[in-house]
Amino acid sequence: MSGDRFIPFRKKDIIGMCADVLPADTNKEEIVSFCALLVNRIHYEYHQQLESLKDNYAAFDPQRDTRTMFNVSDAQQAQSKNRFAKEFAALLDAANFEKVTDQDLQHALSEESLFKVRLEVTFDDFEEVVFYRRGESQKTETIRSLWGLRKKLVNFTNYDRVAIYITFKDEAYFSKKRKAPLGFTPGSTIIKLFQNVPKADLEMLFPNSEVRMRPIDKVVIGGSAVIGGVVVLVTKLGASIVLLASLLAFWFGWHDQEVEVTKKHLITFGIGMAVFGSFVFKEWTKFKNRKIRFMKALSDNLYFKNLDNNAGVFxxxxxxxEEEDCKEALLAYTFLLNSGEQGATEVQLDRDIEQWFAQQYDCNLDFDVTDALRKLLNMDLVTFSEARYTAKPLDEGMRILDEHWDNLY
Known part of the structure; x- marks a missing residue:
């Protein structure tokens, strides 16, 4: 499996790693101060992006608890929605999320769920559906069946983080379908963030997913009902059914022998029907309880996997x-600083960092060197000449970052 762009280490750990990569005579306090200035600059830039996301999302936020000062037209709302979609996609890309392809999504819908629940999703309810994931890994889980007597090891692909962006169709659609939307507002856009989601269970993240019985469940319940029903009919209603059949045959003229219905017959028939009705109710309750157990399994999974919703996701x-940008910029600057005046090409830098992670930390990743170098160039911390990048000295880098803060306002 190819590595992800996501760097699975905390920013604080990366700062310590970068300090260890530099020569022993490097002033550790300087590198820590440089990292603090760099982190604060990136943090300020993302604060502005956060405010822009909140402003554009406010017009169609289904959980908004503030008043609107001005009426927003449909055209203005559409413009805000388009701006938000672009900004949100850019944010996910910066956080090193990968878009889940339609092929992966269809594969997930056709694959059997790990927690043995069959779900059905009505895609016609959505105007737009986009899934993003980060941190792909292979895991193994023990699946139990036959009341725990049978155990089976299942290998599956797991996503550490999954973000979803879903826009529902307008109210006219649901009115035409005579379908009452539950838990969402027609025309609204919902955003959710989940953790530890098996690839085969992506369908459980849809807001309109409904539990359906699997074929094996239908066979178990149906077989039990048929066998039980036959037993009840033979033992409790056998005589009553024969009497009723004879009575109907006499009424329709199929035979001439008169049938005498006594009070005892009526009581026996009534008791038999009551027993049969009780049996039907019991089987129906068994079906409903099984479905409730499946719904509980679904809700339990979602409860522990859900991280945030709507504006809170921002x-x-x-x-x-912000963490990913900081880690990428710090790693690229540190390795370029280590390269000295000769610097390194983009390909060399990418290879050096990826090999270093693989050898030192047994971590296979696809370092986003292009984005890291772009950030460093924008901050004037590296120079580019003849296809090679060179890091400015540490003290000069600190001066450049400090001047940026002095001239910010």
């Missing part, structure tokens, strides 16, 4: 994107 993703 804060989590902005923090994640």
């Amino acid at each position: 804060h989590t993703l902005v923090d994640a994107a």
